[in-house]
Amino acid sequence: MSPLELSRNFNLIRTWRLSRQRLPSLQRLMPELAEQDIHLEALRQLPVTGKLEYRERAQEWLETNAALPHFMIRTGGTTGAPTLQWGYMPPYAPPPAPSGEEPRPLYLKAGDGRQGTVPHFPKDVGSLIAPLRDIEGYRIMTEILQTRYRFAGYEEQFSRLSIPLPAAKKLVHYILLNNIGVNNFGLREVHTNSSFVSRAWRRRIETVLQAKLIDHYGFTEIQTARAHECPSCGYYHFPDSIYPEVVDLRGNLLSAPHANGRLLVTRLLEENDCAMPVLRFDSGDIAEIGVPCAFTGETGFKPWGKIDHSIGIDGGAAGDLYPVRYGDIQDAIDSSAVVARIDNIRHSLVTLTEGDTFPKWRLLPCPDAANQARLEIEMLFDPRLFTDEWAQFEADLRARLDANNPDYRRAIDHAGFHLHIAGLPPGSLSDRDVMKS
Structure with a gap:
């Protein structure tokens, strides 16, 4: 068992206990097990959480856990159901960088919710959020990318751009239509979020912006379910707080490289985590199983779009x-x-x-x-x-x-x-x- 699997198994023990505590309906589905009996095989015995079950449990969660600190948004995802969020969005102010270190990169995060989910970077260090509501937003973004800054301990320009895929396409066309030169940009990486990015668009974005495109996969029903495209194997990997499964048409677990199946996702709760338990959530997407990755120690996957838009x-x-x-x-x-x-x-x-x-x-x-x-x-x-x-x-x-x-x-x-x-x-x-x- 890889370190990632060990970590997920440890998190599952806590998730099993908290799920039974916080959602009474799950007590009928999840037996009370001894700690040594709670493992990934036990999780696979639970039924799949579909869109209807997700909506029902979200409502139950709101009714039975009102005392937990939270605020609520409505997702733009496939369910349109309430999603609970914790925390706040801090104002932009790059934290002081320790002296003697290499200059830290600046991250530009773009999007306003209309263009999809924006990938989040760890701790949002040195990040600025730029809204893209209209053409003026794209003009401002290009100016930000061209400008040089003097933040102590940071690079002079924004070198990482986090942007939803549809907005990245618009940015490319805005640059081409307005003959904007990108030689003054300092971009090295463009991080997109999508259910599928075609090779043609990947080449076009990388060519026009002169930066490497790194895609991220996720969905609004589980905010922490963000898989990152691996530069080593080329497939996507979730963090240890998410347990993914790829199953066939009958719900059997698949593991062979390049096998295609339906992607299920379980949110594993961390210590003091107040999030709503989501067990074996049906993403509605088809995923191809990757090959063992030497960098992460696990086998990743690649999303290929909606199951409903595919033939099985x-x-x-x-x-x-x-x-x-x-x-x-x-x-x-x-x-x-x-x-x-x-x-x-x-x-x-x-x-x-x-x-x-x-x-x-x-x-x-x-x-x-x-x-x-x-x-x-x-x-x-x-x-x-x-x-x-x-x-x-x-x-x-x-x-x-x-x-x-x-x-x-x-x-x-x-x-x-x-x-x-x-x-x-x-x-x-x-x-x-x-x-x-």
């Missing part, structure tokens, strides 16, 4: 398979110049550019045909007229699906899976039908 099938002897994941489609067509795009209201607060739009496509199961699915993509041309162009586009798309996801080929070989790809003429898909992250 029973692969027989090959096990459960996800031949088509949301991220596979998005990664393949996100940079295409011939796919129609939709303006997304949530992300269109600043610039009406391709940075605010999603490719127009949707993925549908075929209820009357086993192990088949239909992918519909709206094009900027009519595939019925430009047949050669469509044939080439479809062939390239199938090749990318085959290369990106081993489950795609396994599903074809072991389960007779077939993906129907339909090219639609302009105007065929309504905005509400488009699959957005």
Whole structure:
């Protein structure tokens, strides 16, 4: 057992006890166990917490734990249920840096809640929060990045930018549209938060901002559930306060490298932690299991988007398979110049550019045909007229699906899976039908 697993197991003992104390409904699900019997295997015997159960327990938590210090916000996540927060947001004032040390980096944190969750840095040392409500916010941000400061013990410029992925796309387009030079920026790292970032956008952000993109994964229902993209293995890792599981369609734990499954997350409570217990919460996302990481000592994962935007099938002897994941489609067509795009209201607060739009496509199961699915993509041309162009586009798309996801080929070989790809003429898909992250 790795040090990370040992730490999680220790935190689980406390979590088990506090969960039974603070949520009466959990006493019926969680037996009173001796300390030596509380371990990760015992956790896996508990039922999955879905969206409905989360809302019910959040309400129960508010009613039975009103004496605990907290304030409440409503999440913008998949449940929209109350989330409890503790602490406060301190004003910006870099703490004094000890003399004799290397200059500490300055962090610029961007976002106003409309653009998604912003990753948090440890202790928020030397960080400034910049709101991005309109074009003026982006202008101010570029000025901050260009300016040199004289904070004792700190670097002269902001070298780390923490920004939601949609806002990062907008920043890139704001810079390009206004011909802003980035040679005066001091950025070295751009930290984004997303459920999936395509390779095309990763390259574009890194090229324009001249900085390394490091992605973070999380969701608003559990504020501490933030997984960080590992520079060593390339997969994502949660801290020891979060226990992740990847399970198949039947709820069985998966562990084989590159296996795909549903991501479940448990918040492990630390000492004097007043947070609401959340056990085996269904993230609603599909995750690919990584390879053992020498840096963290555990196996990470990679998010590939929403389960509801993916196709899962029973692969027989090959096990459960996800031949088509949301991220596979998005990664393949996100940079295409011939796919129609939709303006997304949530992300269109600043610039009406391709940075605010999603490719127009949707993925549908075929209820009357086993192990088949239909992918519909709206094009900027009519595939019925430009047949050669469509044939080439479809062939390239199938090749990318085959290369990106081993489950795609396994599903074809072991389960007779077939993906129907339909090219639609302009105007065929309504905005509400488009699959957005």
